[in-house]
């Protein structure tokens with residue numbers, strides 16, 4: 138629950154209080170949802186070790202800025218490489234620890250990394266699933282909303298695929314940014330704004346007037 142504060146403005150002659158009630162902190166935390174491969178690091182395909190993890194220019198400035206503006210930074214990443222047997226969950230988590238340490242060094246702490254190891258066709262064993270957490274399904278975003286009381290309407294998502302944008306749209310994320318995608322299909326009916334660099338996304342944070350606009 139939020140904090141409810143009653144502010145008395147004036148007292149009229151008939152002893153009627155005129156006041157306003159200020160409610161704060163109710164579902165008021167916005168988040169910056171980041172896809173991983175193709176947004177945080179160059180997508181070399183099933184990146185699973187430090188040697189292949191190449192940070193994309195502008196990512197630390199962007200996240201530092203977002204945090205300064207009161208956003209939580211949450212990563213939502215499909216990791217079917219686990220389900221396909223290309224690398225283990227332990228290996229992914231080790232790389233994730235290293236990645237989060239780099240963000241911390243840059244004074245841009247990641248609040249949480251959500252990942253979905255499943256695949257509906259190529260997943261092996263327990264990973265064979267069209268799971269609610271695998272984008273385009275919105276499960277990771279909705280789980281984060283519950284865990285951190287995120288205000289999705291004032292949140293921003295950055296992805297490089299139609300499936301990222303679809304998940305953001307279905308979950309009700311206020312602004313969905315498509316970065317560096319060469320995909321041409323799958324976008325019908327989706328609401329998103331295209332950006333050419335992460336510096337463009339940073340500019341959006343510094344100009345609140347453009348925050349919720351797709352034009």
Ligand SMILES: [Mg+2]
Nearest residue numbers: 172174175297
């Ligand atoms: Mg991606």
